[in-house]
Amino acid sequence: MNGWSALDDFLRTDPRDVGCAEAMELLHVYAELVAADASAAESYPGIAAHLRACGPCGEDFAGLLTAVRGSAE
Amino acid sequence: MTPADPDSDHWVRTLSGTGLEQEEALARLHELLLKIAKGETSRRGGQLRISGPELDDLAYQAAADALLAILRKLGQFRGESRFTTWAYKFVIFEVSAKVGRHFWRNPAVPMDTEDWDRLADQFGLEPDREAERRELAGAVRRAVDEHLTERQRKVFVAIVLNGVPLDALVVELGSTRNAIYKTMFDARRKLRAALAANGYLDDETSRHS
Numbered sequence: 001m002n003g004w005s006a007l008d009d010f011l012r013t014d015p016r017d018v019g020c021a022e023a024m025e026l027l028h029v030y031a032e033l034v035a036a037d038a039s040a041a042e043s044y045p046g047i048a049a050h051l052r053a054c055g056p057c058g059e060d061f062a063g064l065l066t067a068v069r070g071s072a073e
Numbered sequence: 074m075t076p077a078d079p080d081s082d083h084w085v086r087t088l089s090g091t092g093l094e095q096e097e098a099l100a101r102l103h104e105l106l107l108k109i110a111k112g113e114t115s116r117r118g119g120q121l122r123i124s125g126p127e128l129d130d131l132a133y134q135a136a137a138d139a140l141l142a143i144l145r146k147l148g149q150f151r152g153e154s155r156f157t158t159w160a161y162k163f164v165i166f167e168v169s170a171k172v173g174r175h176f177w178r179n180p181a182v183p184m185d186t187e188d189w190d191r192l193a194d195q196f197g198l199e200p201d202r203e204a205e206r207r208e209l210a211g212a213v214r215r216a217v218d219e220h221l222t223e224r225q226r227k228v229f230v231a232i233v234l235n236g237v238p239l240d241a242l243v244v245e246l247g248s249t250r251n252a253i254y255k256t257m258f259d260a261r262r263k264l265r266a267a268l269a270a271n272g273y274l275d276d277e278t279s280r281h282s
Binding site: 027 | 158166240
């Protein structure tokens with residue numbers, strides 16, 4: 001994917017996107033749900049949409065998920 | 074409030090206590106936070122332009138600052154997750170914030186530079202596709218000129234043209250991640266609508282995946 005299609009992908013917004021503040025507030029709850037069952041993302045579509053679109057929050061989520069999974073081992 | 078599991082309850086009780094029991098809980102929590110901070114700085118290693126002792130320092134600072142934040146907000150733990158998961162969130166956020174601040178020690182490009190030739194590179198258009206590169210840059214620049222506010226333009230230029238990480242921009246503008254994301258979200262929506270109205274993109278406004 002490059003050029004116009006990459007630009008289109010970047011510019012598209014999801015109206016369900018809850019924004020950083022709400023995603024960060026619930027990130028610990030969401031991370032535990034996803035660690036237990038990946039389909040749990042469906043219970044929080046607004047957070048899932050945000051984490052797909054926001055690089056920094058997505059990165060924080062990946063870090064927290066790694067920590068949760070690591071501590072469960 | 075959700076009743077906390079016994080382990081989480083123990084954490085909250087001992088951290089809120091006094092004497093040796095509290096000291097031991099603090100030491101144990103600090104050790105856990107440091108382990109997570111080191112893991113996180115190592116996981117992000119590829120994106121950082123730091124390594125070795127400096128990376129270790131960042132992990133130690135993140136763990137110490139997270140511990141203080143956790144103690145300040147202990148009363149806000151509502152038992153919705155394990156205590157440790159809630160606590161790990163603080164140290165992950167501390168690592169993020171410190172990485173954002175670190176960016177400005179040696180930025181690759183000033184955040185205000187408007188080199189529109191970079192736009193095609195950011196979206197993967199090869200240098201030999203010159204006509205397409207010019208068309209894309211011209212269309213986006215026109216849409217930016219005509220539709221974005223001064224603030225939206227500043228954020229768009231910094232993030233998209235100059236590759237400034239969002240968290241680094243938060244530090245530079247003295248803002249919050251949420252505010253910068255919202256500014257960028259609105260800019261993306263306006264630019265897409267303008268490019269669709271001018272026939273460059275299709276008319277669908279959003280995508281659910």
